[in-house]
Amino acid sequence: MKHQDVELLAIGVGPSNLALAIALEELAPDDLARNSMLIDRADTVVWQQGLLLPWATSQISFLKDLVTLRNPSSEFSFVNFLHASGRLDHFINMGNLWPYRSEISDYFAWVANSLSKVKVELGRECVAVGPRRDAAGKLVGWSARFADGSTVSSRYLVIAPGRDPHIPEVLAGLSADRVIHGTRYTPRLATLPRDLPYRVAVIGGGQSAAEMFCALQDDLPEADIAWVMRSLGPNALQSSKFTNEMYYPSFVDKVYGASPAGREEIRREMHRTNYSGVEPDLLQNLYSDRYVKGLAGQDRTSLVTMVDLVGAEETEDGVVLQLADRATGEITRLERDLVFLGTGFRGEMPALVRGLADELKLSEITVTRRYQLVLDEPSDAACYLQGLNEDTHGVGDSLLSVVVDRTAATVQDIVSRRHHAGRTEFADAGA
Structure with missing residues (x-):
């Protein structure tokens, strides 16, 4: 089976590790x-592939x-990408700070x-990472195992899998087709005939649910679409020039330097700036569209x-949802052919990180200000977590706002x- 040795292995080819690669090429010694x-399990580099809607903007x-x-x-x-692509003039003429997501x-x-x-290698799914030790038991690096049985050893490991x-637990185990x-x-919409009168539910009250609710009206024009929310x-997301300052890289220092209770207070205050809300322009468009169609x-x-x-x-006919009215407690049933989830992502660390923490016997998963996993033993090796540290570094940790600084x-x-x-x-280490 194929084995490789590198000094630094970064898992995931999303914005975090692409920014890391740029920083390596511009800031690090050539030998590093x-x-x-x-590496990434996907065969192509695509951002937010599931909701790569033609009209969706990046919100940044x-x-x-x-x-x-x-x-x-x-x-x-x-800007150089636009220049190289021959689209810089057109982008400037748009007069918009927010590019399309595509x-x-x-x-x-x-x-x-x-x-x-x-180097970038695609189509390689990492299934486990673990510590690599010398004969005396000292931690000297990391070993990553891939779905095809190959392995990669490294001294430095950066994990950014998203x-x-x-x-939702009540939907776990139901058919992924429904x-x-x-x-x-x-990908799922590409398999569905457009002209059938599907009964559809969209679950969630945030941006992704709103985008699917909007897109479904064009993608399945004959569908009966119910948007279900708590x-x-x-x-609308709470957004202003003042709240946006909380997404400056410098704000990370304030969050990291706070007490655990203080961090939780900051998270509560910032929650509605990034979660459980919809961009105001999209809300206005959705309301106007419903109004015109209603006329x-x-x-x-x-x-x-x-x-x-x-x-x-x-x-046999689909999925029956049981909904409890939060004001009266009354239970109603909603029969649907398809259920789309705008329910976000799990708050816990991904399985890959949890598995590594178990092998290291860590009592908790936490990182330094520079995103290095805190170990319970001395080592020249180091592991870094990217985009997974909202608890210690703030709500902006998973966003593009701080990816360069991080x-x-x-x-x-x-x-x-x-x-x-x-x-x-490491001949050029001091460069």
């Missing part, structure tokens, strides 16, 4: 960059790309193809609000560790 590898300024906040003159900037996805793929030192989709999380929206109605007697949608999903069963801090930490180790095999 050339002995680093990014193009200046918050993978490098500009650190190095505005970088060849890996979004354009950001194309940018990420362009970055992956433009790297000259860091969080696992959240499937219960579809937002991460699988576009709130009294769809709420013409063509509205096939409904909002089912203030309910808890308390049960579900799969039948990955630069990680690379600087690795370069510093190499320098202080003073090993002869």
